[in-house]
Amino acid sequence: MTRLRTLTVLVDELLIEDGAIPPPRVGSISSLPLRFSEQPSDGDRTTVIHARLEPQRTAPRAGDDDLCWSGLLRGDGWTASWSGDRPRVGQVELSGRFVSLYEIGSSSPDVRGRVTRIRLLNNRYRASDHTPPRWEPTPGCRVGDDVAAAPRFFDRQALWTEPVDRSTTIEVPVGVLVELDLDDVPPPTPRPDVVPGDVSCADDTVWAVDTQLPLVVRLDSSGTASQHLLPGAVGAHARRVHATPTGCWVVGTDGVYRCAPDAQPRLVAGEPVSVAAVVGETLLTCTHDSGWWLHTPGREPLAVEDCPGSVSAATGFGDDFLLLVITGHRGADRETEYRLVRVTTSGDVEIGPVNSLPDMDARPLLGGDPVHVISGSDIAKVHDDLLVGDAARLPRMHFGGGSAGRHLWTVSHPSGRTGCTGRWPTDHSDPAGDTRQYWLLELMDPTTMEVVRAAPIFTSGPRVASDSGGRIWVVADGLRLLSTDPMREPEPIDLPNLLRRAHPSTTSGTP
Structure with missing residues (x-):
C-alpha cells in the first residue's frame, strides 16, 4: 500500500x-x-x-x-x-x-x-x-x-x-x-491565458500587460481585444504599461518595449527601469545604473543630464514630467529630504528646493491634478514653482496611490474589521461584508480631498487608470471596471474570453 x-x-x-x-x-x-x-x-x-x-x-x-x-x-x-x-x-x-x-x-x-x-x-x-x-x-x-x-x-x-x-x-x-x-487533491486550475498586472489608458483605448508573460492586451473603444507578444522572457519582470495616443510603452526589469496596433512590438532599451511616466507619446524612464532617458517613437533615446538623486515617483505635469527625488534625511527623526524635478520632453531640467515630509511609514507618491505628494498619511499640494504646500493629514495611512485621470487614488485598510465602528468614508452599512479580507480603494478629488468613489478590492497593490470617458479601470484580482455605486466590488472583465472571441487578424506579434 x-x-x-x-x-x-x-x-x-x-x-x-x-x-x-x-x-x-x-x-x-x-x-x-x-x-x-x-x-x-x-x-x-x-x-x-x-x-x-x-x-x-x-x-x-x-x-x-x-x-x-x-x-x-x-x-x-x-x-x-x-x-x-x-x-x-x-x-x-x-x-x-x-x-x-x-x-x-x-x-x-x-x-x-x-x-x-x-x-x-x-x-x-x-x-x-x-x-x-x-x-x-x-x-x-x-x-x-x-x-x-x-x-x-x-x-x-x-x-x-x-x-x-x-x-x-x-x-x-x-x-x-x-x-x-498531499494526495487527496484535484489538479490545480490552469492559469488563464492572461493575468493582468498593470493597466493604462489613452483616450478610449485600454492597454493591459500580463504579470509574467511577455503579453500585452489592447481593448479598443468597441471592446474588441487583441494581443501583442513582446520579444521578452517569461518570468516576473515587474512590467508596467504606459499608454500613448498611438500605442503603448512597456517597462520592467528587462527593459523598455514599444508596442503599436499595426506593428511588431520591439525592444527599445535593455536596462531595467525602476520608475517611468509618459507625456503624450514620450516616455521618461529612470534606471538605477544608467540615469534618466526620454523615449519618443521614431527618435533615438535622449539622455537627461543633471539627475540629482534617487527617484521615488514620476508623473505627467501638464506638458512636462514631474519627479520626486529623494536626496537624503535630516534631523533626529530622520525626516526624508526630497526635491521635485521638472523635465521637459526635450530634456531640459528644473530642480526645485529641498522639501521634507515627516511621515516615513511609506514611500512618497505623486498623484492627482493638481499634483499632490503623499507620504503615509501626509499629503501636500505641489505648486507650479515646485514648492510644496503645508502637509495635511488624511484620516489614516495610505500605502499606495497615484493618478487616475485628474483624480487621486489611494488604497488602505478599512477602518474597522467588523464594520461595527464604521469605515471612513463609509458607514457600517456597507455591503462588502467581513467574510473576506478586502482593502479600500478611494478615488478623491485632489482639489477638495473629498472621496468621490470607494470600493472594496481584493489586493493591497492595485493598478488604476482612467479613460477619456471617465471610466476607472482597476487591476485587482483581474481587470475590472469601478462601479459608480458606493462600496460595490468592481465589475470583472474577462480578457481571455474577449481574446478568444476576437478574429485572429486582430492579433499582433504572434508567430
Whole structure:
C-alpha cells in the first residue's frame, strides 16, 4: 500500500488576518506559502525531513552576528524556502518544522493539499518586570483544541483588557496547526491565458500587460481585444504599461518595449527601469545604473543630464514630467529630504528646493491634478514653482496611490474589521461584508480631498487608470471596471474570453 503523504504546517495568524490566504477549513483545499524552520528535535513539536537542497546562487546575507544562507528544499510532494546559519547543498536531513508566514515581498513556494485537521496554537503571556507591568510572551506555544475552521480574526483582546497579575498567565491564539493530505487533491486550475498586472489608458483605448508573460492586451473603444507578444522572457519582470495616443510603452526589469496596433512590438532599451511616466507619446524612464532617458517613437533615446538623486515617483505635469527625488534625511527623526524635478520632453531640467515630509511609514507618491505628494498619511499640494504646500493629514495611512485621470487614488485598510465602528468614508452599512479580507480603494478629488468613489478590492497593490470617458479601470484580482455605486466590488472583465472571441487578424506579434 502506498504511504500517504501528509504535512503539518504552522500557519501564522497574520497570514489569515491580512487576507493573504482564506481561513483553512477541514475538508477544503488550501495553498499555503511554505518555509522550513530548522530547530533542535523536540518530540512532536518538530519533524525530521529528508529533502534535496538547492542553494541560492547569491552571497550569504550578513545578520547581526552570523552569516545566513538560503535556498529551496524539495521533498516528496512539497517545496519550501529555507535559510540557515551554515551552507548546505544536495540531499540533507534536517530537524525543524514547516511554517507558513506573512512575508512582504516574499515569493515563497506554495504547498497544496486537503485540510484534514486544524488545531489552535496559543501563546502564554505573563506579567513583565516593568513598572507598571505588562503582558509579555513566554517561550514556546501550546497546541490547543481541534476546530473545524481557522478563525477569520484571532481574539487578542485579553492583552489589553485583562488586568496584569503577576500570579497568573493568560493564553492568546497566535495561529493554527494545519494538517494537509498531499494526495487527496484535484489538479490545480490552469492559469488563464492572461493575468493582468498593470493597466493604462489613452483616450478610449485600454492597454493591459500580463504579470509574467511577455503579453500585452489592447481593448479598443468597441471592446474588441487583441494581443501583442513582446520579444521578452517569461518570468516576473515587474512590467508596467504606459499608454500613448498611438500605442503603448512597456517597462520592467528587462527593459523598455514599444508596442503599436499595426506593428511588431520591439525592444527599445535593455536596462531595467525602476520608475517611468509618459507625456503624450514620450516616455521618461529612470534606471538605477544608467540615469534618466526620454523615449519618443521614431527618435533615438535622449539622455537627461543633471539627475540629482534617487527617484521615488514620476508623473505627467501638464506638458512636462514631474519627479520626486529623494536626496537624503535630516534631523533626529530622520525626516526624508526630497526635491521635485521638472523635465521637459526635450530634456531640459528644473530642480526645485529641498522639501521634507515627516511621515516615513511609506514611500512618497505623486498623484492627482493638481499634483499632490503623499507620504503615509501626509499629503501636500505641489505648486507650479515646485514648492510644496503645508502637509495635511488624511484620516489614516495610505500605502499606495497615484493618478487616475485628474483624480487621486489611494488604497488602505478599512477602518474597522467588523464594520461595527464604521469605515471612513463609509458607514457600517456597507455591503462588502467581513467574510473576506478586502482593502479600500478611494478615488478623491485632489482639489477638495473629498472621496468621490470607494470600493472594496481584493489586493493591497492595485493598478488604476482612467479613460477619456471617465471610466476607472482597476487591476485587482483581474481587470475590472469601478462601479459608480458606493462600496460595490468592481465589475470583472474577462480578457481571455474577449481574446478568444476576437478574429485572429486582430492579433499582433504572434508567430
